[in-house]
Amino acid sequence: MSQTLTVTGQRVLLPDSLDPRPATLTIESGKIVAIEDGWRKSDIDAGSYILIAGLVDAHVHLNEPGRTAWEVSASSLFSHSSDLSFFHQGFWTGTRAAAAGGVTCVVDMPLNSLPPTCSSANLDLKRAAATNQCFTDVAFWGGVIPGNQHHLRPLVDAGVKGFKCFLIDSGVEEFPCVSEEDTQSAMEILQDLSTVLLFHAEFDHAPSQPAQPPQPSTAYNTFLQSRPEKLEVDAISLITRLQQRYPALRCHIVHLSAASALPVIRAAKAAGAKLTVETCFHYLCLAADHLPDGHPEFKCCPPIRDDTNRQLLWEALLDGTIDCVVSDHSPCVAELKHIDDGDIMGAWGGISTLGLGLSLLWTEGSKRGVSLAQILDWTSKKTAEHASLHHRKGALKVGFDADFVVWDPDAEFTVTKESLHFKNKLSAYEGLNLRGQVKQTYVRGSLVYDSTASDAFVNPPVGNLL
Template sequence: MELGSTVRAVRSQRVLVGDEVKPAVILIKDGKICQILSDRDLSAADACEVLDVGDSVVMPGVVDCHVHVNEPGRTSWEGFWTATRAAAAGGVTTIVDMPLNSIPPTTTLGHFHEKQREATGQCFVDTAFWGGVIPGNQLELRPMIQAGVAGFKCFLIHSGVDEFPHVTNSDLHSAMKQLQGTGSVLLFHAEIEVQQTSEENGDPCQYSSFLQSRPDVMEVEAIQTVTELCLQYQVRCHIVHLSSAKPLKLIQEARQAGAPLTVETTHHYLSLCAENIPSGATQFKCCPPIRGSHNQEQLWSALKAGQIDMVVSDHSPCTPDLKRLESGDFSQAWGGISSLQFGLPLFWTSASKRGFQLSDVVRLLSRKTAQLCSLDHHKGSLTPGFDADLVIWDPEREFKIEEENVHHKNKVTPYLGVTLQGVVCSTIVRGHLVYSEGSFCPRPLGKHLLIPQRTNQAQL
C-alpha cells in the first residue's frame, strides 16, 4: 500500500480489542474507526482493500504527552519536521509539545499562536500543545485554555533556560485561582532546591557526583507542595517525570484524601540505572537524575500496582556540543534524553520480562496519556468513532539502535548500540499510512489538536 494513502481496513491475527488480543478486521471511514469485526465476519470488508498484516500486533498508536520539540528558536536542537517523523517511526501517532525550550516559550496567547504557525505543514503525526506557567502570566492562562492548549507546565526549580523562569508559592496560588473551574491541568517539574549537607567537591566526570547533587529529597519536598495545592484548590495536577520512588507514599495519601493528582515516569528511569552509567557519559544526564537499580524496581512495582499512571519519553534533545561529550563534565552538560522514537520498544523490552501484557502497554502509553491532555474522547483506544490511529508492530522481533536508523535531528542518545525487543512496522494516523518499514509518507499529514475547554475535574 502506498505511503500517504488512505487505509480502508486493517486485518491481523493479533488486534488488541479492549484488553483482549484476537483476530479482527478494523474498518476505517473518514479517518475514524468505523467497525471492528471478528476475522470470520468479513462481508462488510469485502468492498474495500484490506491491509493484511498477518500476525503483527495492531494497537492504538502511542500518545506521547511529554515531548520537547524546541521550535521556534532552538530548531537546531529539534523541530516539528524531525520530531514528528521520529514519532511516526516509533508508532507514536500523537505528541504533546512542551512550552519550553522554544523561543519564545508558550506562555502567552500570542506565543501560542506563533508556535502553531511554526508547526503548520510540518507535522507527520497529530500534535497538541502545552502552555506554561511562569511568574506574572496568570492572566494569559484562561485565554490560552480558550484557544486550545492541553494544559500548563511549571517548574519549582530553575528550568535550564532563562526564558522559562520557575514559579514561587505566590505565583502558584495566582495560577491555581485562574485554573479553578476550567477543567485544565497543571503539570509540575517537581524538584526544589534543598540545603545540601556536604560540600559538592566530587569529580564532575563521575555520574555519582551529579546524582548526589540532585537527591531524592528534592522531589519529596516538591511533591509535598504539589499535594497541598492540589487538595486546597481541587485543580487537576500532574507530576511529570517522577524519578524517585520515595514520594509515592505522599502521592497515594493525597489521592486517598481526594486530590485529583496523577503522575508519570519515563522510559529512561525504567530502562537505565545509575550503577551502569560510565564516567564522562553525559548523554545519560537528565533532571531529575537516573537513580539506582533498587529505586528502579520500586518504580516498576508502583507501575504494576497502578500508583504511577503513565509512561512518557520526556524527549529533550540538544545539539551534541551542549552535551559536553569531549570533557565528560556532568555539571556543565545539558540535561535531557532523546527517546521519542524508541519509547514503545524501550518499554516493552523491560516490561515484557516483568509480566506486563500488551493491554498494559496501551493503558500506560496511549490511554492514560490521552486522558491527561483531554484527548481521550478520540485518541488512545481502538473504539468505533475514535480516530484510526494505529501502530502495527512485532513485539517478538529484535533490533539494534544505530545512528543510521535514528530519525531525531541529533543522534546523541544513551541508547546507541542497545538491542531492543519490538519492531514498529507501520504507523497509521487518522487512516493515513504515514510510516512503513523505514519509509515515510511524502508530505506531513498530521494536524493540530486544539483541546475544547472542559469542566470535568474527575481524577484520571
C-alpha cells in the same frame, strides 16, 4: 480522507481484551466507524503482526520555533547543506522520529522553544511553525511562569491541554520557576477551568550548605548527589498541600524519578486528591548503578537513580500509583551535551527517546511479565486521558481517530546512530539490544511510516494541530 478503508489482522489488540484476536476495522474520513470480529480480505492486512492503537506521547520538547537546531547536531549542519529537507527542524524531525516508534500524537511542552508558550500570541507562533511539518498529530501544553497569570484563561480558550510550571530552575532563562505564591495565583485562576497543572516537581528550599571538597564533574554520582530524592519529595509534599486548597483542579507530576516520593503520592490519592503521575522510559529501563562516568548522554533532570529505585517505580506503575509513561524527549546540539569532554555537571540535561519507547518498555516489561495491553494502557490510553484527548485518541474504538500501528513483537534490533530518526543522534540507548519493532504507522488512516520501504517517510506529513 473521504474513501472507505478496511484494516484487518489475525492479532488485533482491542480495548476490551487483554489478548489480540482476529478483527477488521472500517475507516471513513480518518475515523473508525465499525469493528467486526474475525479476519476478512481488506485494504490493509497486518497478517501475523499485531495491530495496536497508536501511542500518545504527552511529554515532548520539539523546540520550535527558536531552538530548532536542538533537533540536529551542529556537525551535521554543513554536511547536509544540499539536502533541503534537512532544514525542516523541530516538528519535522521530531514527529518523524515519533511515528517511527508507533507514536501517532505528541503533546509539545511550552519550553524550550523561543518564545515559550506562555501566551496565546506565542501559541500562535508555535502553531505557525508547526503547520505542514508534522508527521503525527500534535497538541500543546501552555506554561506558567511568574507574572503570566492573565494569559492563562486565554490560553485555555485557545486550546492548550494544560499548563507546565517548574518549582526549580528550568535551565532556560525565558522560563523561570514559580514561587509558592505564583503557584497559588495560577491555581486560583485554573481551578474553575477544565484543565490541568503540570509540575516539574523538584523544590530546593534549603539554605546554602558549606562548601564541599570538589567532586569530579565527569562522575555520574556527582550529578546524582546534586539532585537528591529529597528535592522531589519536598516538591510533591508542597503540591499536595496546595492542592488541598484547590481540590477541583487536577495536578500532575511530570517525570517522577524518586521512589521515596511514592508514599506522599499514595497518601494524596487515597485522600481523594485529583493527582496523576507520569514516569519516563529512562527511569524504568536504566539504572545509575550501571551508568559510566564521562557520558553526559545519560544526564536528565531529575536524574536516573539506582536499580532498587527503578524496581519500586515498576511496582508503582503496576499497582496504579503511577498513571502513565512518557518520553520527555529533550534533545540539544552536541556541544551543549559536552560529549567530547564528558563534563556531566556542565552538560544539558535531557534524553532523546522518540521512536524507542515502545520497544524499550516491551523489552524491559517482558522480563516482569508485563503484557502489551498494559503497556498500551500506560502509553496510549492513560496519556490520551491526561491530555484530554480520550474522546478521539488512545484506543481502537468506533468514533476514534484511525491511529494504528503494525507491530512485530518478536523482531530484535540494536540501537545505532543510523537507526535514530531524530536529527541530533545522541542517545542514552545506543548499543542496547531491544525487542519489538514498528513495521508501519498510520495517522487517521494515512500511512506515515513504513519500515519496509526504501524511503520510510515516502508520504508528505499529514499531522493535524489539535
